[in-house]
Amino acid sequence: MARKKQGRSKKKSKIMKVTNQESSVKGPHTFVFQRGTVGKNVQQLVLDTRRIMEPFTSTGLRARKKNVLKDFISVAGPLGVSHLLTFSKTQTSVNMRIIRLPKGPTITFKVKQYCLIRDVVSQLKRPNMYASQFRHPPLLVLNNFNSDSMHMKLMATMFQNMFPSINVHTVKLNTIRRCVLLNYDPNTNLIELRHYSIKVVPAGMSRSVKKLLQTKVPNLSRYTDVSEYFTNAGNLSESEAEQDGPHNEVNLPQSIGSRGNMTAEKSAIRLVEIGPRIQLQLVKIEEGVCNGDIIYHQFVKKTEEEIAAAKTAREKKKLLKDKRKNKQKMNVLQKKELREKHKEKSILGMQKKKEQEEKQDSDADSIEAVSMTKVDDAGGDEEDDEDDAEYYRREVGQEPEQGLFQKRTQMGLKRKKQDESAPKSSIKRFKSQRKKTAPANKRDKRSIGMPSSNTQRTGFKVKRSNSSKKSFKFRKTKGGR
Template sequence: MGRKQRGRAARNARRKLPPNFESEEVKRAPHVLVFKRGVTVGNNVKELIKDMRRVMEPFTAPNLKVSRKNALKDFIAISGHFHVTHLMTFSKTQLSTYMRLIRVPRGPTLNFRIRRFTHSRDIVSALKHPQTFPKQFEYAPLLVMNGFQDDSIHIKLIATMFQNMFPSINVTNVDLSTIKRCVLLSLDPVNGFIEFRHYNIKIVPSGISRAAKKLLQGKVPDLSRFNDISDFMYREGNASESEDESTGNNDENEVILSQQLRSRGNLKANQSAIRLTEIGPRMTLELVKIEEGLCDGEVLYHTHISKTPEEITELRKRNTDKKRLKEQRKREQEENVKRKQDKKKTTQKSSSKQNDENMIESSSDNNDNDSDE
């Protein structure tokens, strides 16, 4: 049996992976790049970008470096190679902070105004029993949407955009142990705001006493006050009020497991309770407008501006003329570049020919001088 590689040898072996080492499932999964746009966005927006990268893990670039010279077309150019399907950008102006969702490579583009947001560290620090650990980010979160039943075009586009940003789940063969997190999007029908929440999912056994639950979960109880284990079992393990999980008695969050989970006590066909713990970030989004292309197409919907059919026709004509003029300038520029290259080649040929003639004349002069001597 071969010796297991450790340290530098293991790192070098990982670096020598074949070019197509990713599975087909990973390639088909949506990949999202999260970065900032603009010169300055502030430390709060930078931290929000880091939090959103944690939300979109593992199908994102958590350590993506963006410089001021990088344009949007640079990210679109590399999207095909890295299987990137969406871009999430954050920008800040004097009025507010904005989030933009872009579907690569042809759009549409959704522009949101972030009315309020809270960082993950603030939410976790306010919890009495936070549930954060690195392994919960090894799998993509589950998307839960509420209030998107409206038949409006912009509501359907928002729902479709968010659904395509997260991997789809096959209910028949999904592994329940891989569902560690969930993203909740709730639409307020009154003001049209979208509430963004991010939760950790924990499944605990229910329908049993707290003492038995402690033993199943591997928690060592304090038996110094009891004469026998039966005293501990009948007195519910002497659990304190902080350990009381009264929400588990609610029938709405209790399910019958179809699989046996890796956590202790959660057996197949047994009753378990679902616990949700918010891990952040938290955002309140307001849709501003929807563009057809990549940030430069026709405006399909605008929340605050409405145009008449005549204005829409005039705007489409103006955009068509603008695109035609842009294409014409591009062709003229290409022709100018080609003409300069041809002129340069002609000049080089003439100069090389002149040099050859000068060399022949100099050699003939040398021969004449030799003959005179």
């Protein structure tokens, strides 16, 4: 059965999956983000710097205003991030920090000048940018970092550790598509950062042959013979100057995907700048993650006494911070214990309340049972009456009057029968009716001002005329009757 041909998107997803798996295992990873409020140009510079660090960086990382440096450090460990690049802006300059995780050091640079990708590409006649060149990390080139000073060695080591190392014997030339150049100028103490795209073209042949190899078959309708195309080179475009020579020509040890570049053949390497450009100036180097001793400072020089005083102040500040943290932990534990005790107390109270309700229910059941037994024993009232009559004869010595004990028994039985026969719904409850007051136009004027014998301080009753027997009340007011 023939296999179904895969689409372009499926092939691309497979390539990206393999690339992501390789990137998750190999090479250092970086976070590039801004700190604080920065302008639109600095935000675009952050995005362009992420293009340099691809694919070992997070291109969709979002930094909110409420995020602090501790948030990124806590996330960096599980994700395998080894370096942080932060950009911040002050009233005087733009600063860039490179932080090595998890224990430092931290290098602070001042951005003297920068140029974005869009500005660089707009000046090129033939820009050489395509998506596949960002699938692999760039090649790092350091120039003039061979000084014996401590801060220069530390800077060179930091830059080297930000990019994956390359094994010359096993590297594939097709994966090297970009180049990052860091050039140090000892006269101005400035570092120039450049980002290039690598282009390889065959060398040692005429321009017409290169055009024939690198592009499609040209239009030969203007020529009577094919030889005229190779001999007449003046008709070809001269828009781009040829800079090939011994300084950039090499014999390829491997074949490259571009046309005309064969193994063991001579090819020329050309660099096309794709940006951004950044000019950096070293400010200081400090231990730890932005909170350690200052190892080197470009502008400030301190004596040993000042360094010792700063160290003691830093240690004191750290002790106070640890003390506050411990106190906060103790408060959290105490609150947790109080919550547990309150929870236990609440559970005991609920159990106690449940027991009381069960006890009340059992008492009500026992009372109901007793009342039922009394109703069952109501038939023996006649025997009790006979006993009472005999007791009366024995004590008094006379016969009891006729119906003395029978009348009480009959009345009790009659009342019980009525209670049993009457349904519960027939029991009516009457509310006390309020006395209605007569309207003012029907009051008896002759009876006003004649208080009755049962008058109180708050009011008195007034009798109405014979036409109505209802009474009403007046409230006394100050200064009147």
